[in-house]
Amino acid sequence: MNLRELSEGLATGADDASIEISGLTADSRAVRPGFLFAALAGTRTDGARFVADAQAAGASAVLAAPDTVLETSLPILRAPDARRALALMAARLAGPQPDHIVAVTGTAGKTSVAAFLRQIWARAGKQAASIGTTGLVSPTRTEYGSLTTPEPVALANLLAELAREGVTHVSMEASSHGLEQRRLDGLTLRAAGFTNLGRDHMDYHASVEEYFAAKMRLFDTLLPKGRPAVIFADDRWSGAAIEAAQKAGASVMTVGREGGFLKLKRLEHERRRQVAEIEVVGKLHRIVLPLAGEFQMSNALVAAGLAIASGVNIEDALHALEYLEGAPGRLELAGTTAAGVPVYVDYAHKPEALENVLSAVRPFTTGRVIVVFGCGGDRDRGKRPIMGGIATRLADIAILTDDNPRSEEAAAIRAEVLEGAPGAEEIGDRRQAIREAISRAGAGDTVVIAGKGHENGQTIGAQTFPFSDHEEVRLAIADAPR
Ligand SMILES: CC(=O)N[C@H]1[C@@H](OP(=O)(O)OP(=O)(O)OC[C@H]2O[C@@H](n3ccc(=O)[nH]c3=O)[C@H](O)[C@@H]2O)O[C@H](CO)[C@@H](O)[C@@H]1O[C@H](C)C(=O)N[C@@H](C)C(=O)N[C@H](CCC(=O)O)C(=O)O
Ligand SMILES: Nc1ncnc2c1ncn2[C@@H]1O[C@H](COP(=O)(O)OP(=O)(O)OP(=O)(O)O)[C@@H](O)[C@H]1O
Numbered sequence: 183m184n185l186r187e188l189s190e191g192l193a194t195g196a197d198d199a200s201i202e203i204s205g206l207t208a209d210s211r212a213v214r215p216g217f218l219f220a221a222l223a224g225t226r227t228d229g230a231r232f233v234a235d236a237q238a239a240g241a242s243a244v245l246a247a248p249d250t251v252l253e254t255s256l257p258i259l260r261a262p263d264a265r266r267a268l269a270l271m272a273a274r275l276a277g278p279q280p281d282h283i284v285a286v287t288g289t290a291g292k293t294s295v296a297a298f299l300r301q302i303w304a305r306a307g308k309q310a311a312s313i314g315t316t317g318l319v320s321p322t323r324t325e326y327g328s329l330t331t332p333e334p335v336a337l338a339n340l341l342a343e344l345a346r347e348g349v350t351h352v353s354m355e356a357s358s359h360g361l362e363q364r365r366l367d368g369l370t371l372r373a374a375g376f377t378n379l380g381r382d383h384m385d386y387h388a389s390v391e392e393y394f395a396a397k398m399r400l401f402d403t404l405l406p407k408g409r410p411a412v413i414f415a416d417d418r419w420s421g422a423a424i425e426a427a428q429k430a431g432a433s434v435m436t437v438g439r440e441g442g443f444l445k446l447k448r449l450e451h452e453r454r455r456q457v458a459e460i461e462v463v464g465k466l467h468r469i470v471l472p473l474a475g476e477f478q479m480s481n482a483l484v485a486a487g488l489a490i491a492s493g494v495n496i497e498d499a500l501h502a503l504e505y506l507e508g509a510p511g512r513l514e515l516a517g518t519t520a521a522g523v524p525v526y527v528d529y530a531h532k533p534e535a536l537e538n539v540l541s542a543v544r545p546f547t548t549g550r551v552i553v554v555f556g557c558g559g560d561r562d563r564g565k566r567p568i569m570g571g572i573a574t575r576l577a578d579i580a581i582l583t584d585d586n587p588r589s590e591e592a593a594a595i596r597a598e599v600l601e602g603a604p605g606a607e608e609i610g611d612r613r614q615a616i617r618e619a620i621s622r623a624g625a626g627d628t629v630v631i632a633g634k635g636h637e638n639g640q641t642i643g644a645q646t647f648p649f650s651d652h653e654e655v656r657l658a659i660a661d662a663p664r
């Protein structure tokens with residue numbers, strides 16, 4: 183595609199039809215001959231500093247914001263919102279995307295909703311894929327991912343590839359970083375969803391209001407007017423989300439106990455399943471959800487709402503809930519000890535998630551709830567004592583351990599968690615902590631290993647060492663004295 187076709191209506195300043203553009207990137211290190219390099223200001227540095235590198239690597243043009251100072255002989259494209267222009271150009275260059283793309287945002291539940299929606303679609307006979315924290319799952323492949331919302335160029339290429347492979351339905355996670363950084367701006371959404379808002383990423387967003395506003399970009403900027411916004415109705419932020427979506431001209435469908443479209447009338451918890459009565463347009467449906475934890479019922483309702491919003495009929499969408507499999511590492515039963523103690527692995531690495539998962543196991547625990555938890559380094563520090571408080575308040579035994587310390591001193595992270603968790607025991611070595619929890623558990627107890635979920639490595643300093651909570655649980659159970 184030439185520079186004129188690529189930039190028409192998106193950026194100005196250079197529209198040379200004789201320049202062929204072979205690819206796009208915002209990273210000078212990824213530039214190949216014929217690429218357009220987007221020089222973007224970031225959180226640590228400014229892409230403008232790397233224009234010479236990009237040119238040396240063969241870049242044919244540069245895209246930048248109006249006020250970015252650039253020293254280069256390359257043609258320069260300017261756009262008021264250069265990140266958005268990059269996403270739109272990436273989509274234009276990559277080619278057609280699947281017809282039905284649905285994105286879900288919220289502090290917790292995105293991965294689960296995206297996975298559930300893919301499963302509902304698949305059961306309805308659609309060629310469906312999901313993209314998010316746990317990677318890509320499509321009818322033909324499963325790939326581990328590193329970001330919750332991939333970067334715009336990678337995302338546009340992946341979507342075009344999926345479309346070529348025959349995928350028609352894609353569910354995606356929209357993280358607040360992804361929304362704020364315009365990673366999803368090149369997508370045309372059929373519908374969008376909201377689960378809840380809690381504390382997270384206060385290192386990145388200046389305030390909760392700003393964090394919420396970033397999430398609302400999904401409705402006010404990305405979702406075409408008149409399309410369905412499926413909103414979980416029982417959260418503290420539901421009212422504000424409904425208002426934002428309505429203001430943006432979306433067709434709002436609410437789900438949950440307070441839901442107007444899918445209304446949860448009754449819910450009975452069993453150890454490994456829940457029985458729900460859901461009212462839809464005046465009719466009551468009885469559903470057995472084969473997953474534990476009320477939050478999974480909430481996620482299932484959002485997913486069913488989105489499936490219906492994207493064309494699945496009501497009966498089929500609700501019936502599909504009876505076959506749902508949890509996303510990997512989301513309140514996932516990783517093993518059962520000789521004494522019959524269930525050991526769950528869960529990705530709770532933020533306050534509300536930890537609170538929810540510990541509350542979810544309480545109803546079917548006759549003995550003690552034992553939790554192994556920690557906090558990652560180079561992330562929101564404010565959540566550390568809060569999570570410490572939740573663990574000691576809601577578990578009978580709280581064992582504090584390391585998550586991914588990244589560049590931080592692990593002991594210093596633990597010290598910050600301990601400020602809010604005076605009663606917690608401290609075992610830095612995660613493997614040891616898991617073994618200790620399992621060896622102490624007796625009949626009637628429940629063990630929760632929180633924080634890392636599906637992750638298959640532990641990042642200490644700049645290195646990631648192979649580590650799986652699932653594997654450690656299995657080994658600990660196998661080695662435990664009977
Ligand atoms: C904090 C954050 O979100 N950073 C993202 C952001 O980087 P940035 O623009 O701030 O990067 P920067 O280092 O300041 O560099 C500025 C620019 O110079 C460019 N550069 C830099 C060096 C060089 O040699 N050449 C060059 O061109 C960079 O490519 C960049 O475009 O934009 C980059 C390009 O899109 C992202 O890769 C990067 O994500 C990093 C990898 C990251 O870890 N992000 C995490 C926090 C994240 O996005 N998480 C969310 C949410 C997770 C959750 O909800 O729990 C996710 O969606 O995964
Ligand atoms: N609807 C919900 N309400 C509260 N907590 C939830 C909900 N859904 C999931 N959780 C908790 O949050 C954890 C992460 O769930 P999930 O991966 O589905 O969310 P996410 O929004 O994708 O999170 P992340 O941004 O970390 O990828 C779960 O392991 C569980 O502890």
Ligand SMILES: N[C@H](CCC[C@H](N)C(=O)O)C(=O)O
Nearest residue numbers: 531557558561585586633634
């Ligand atoms: N997408 C999240 C994952 C956190 C996972 C947790 N195990 C941690 O390391 O804090 C983030 O980058 O903040």
Ligand SMILES: [Mg+2]
Nearest residue numbers: 292293315330
């Ligand atoms: Mg996720």
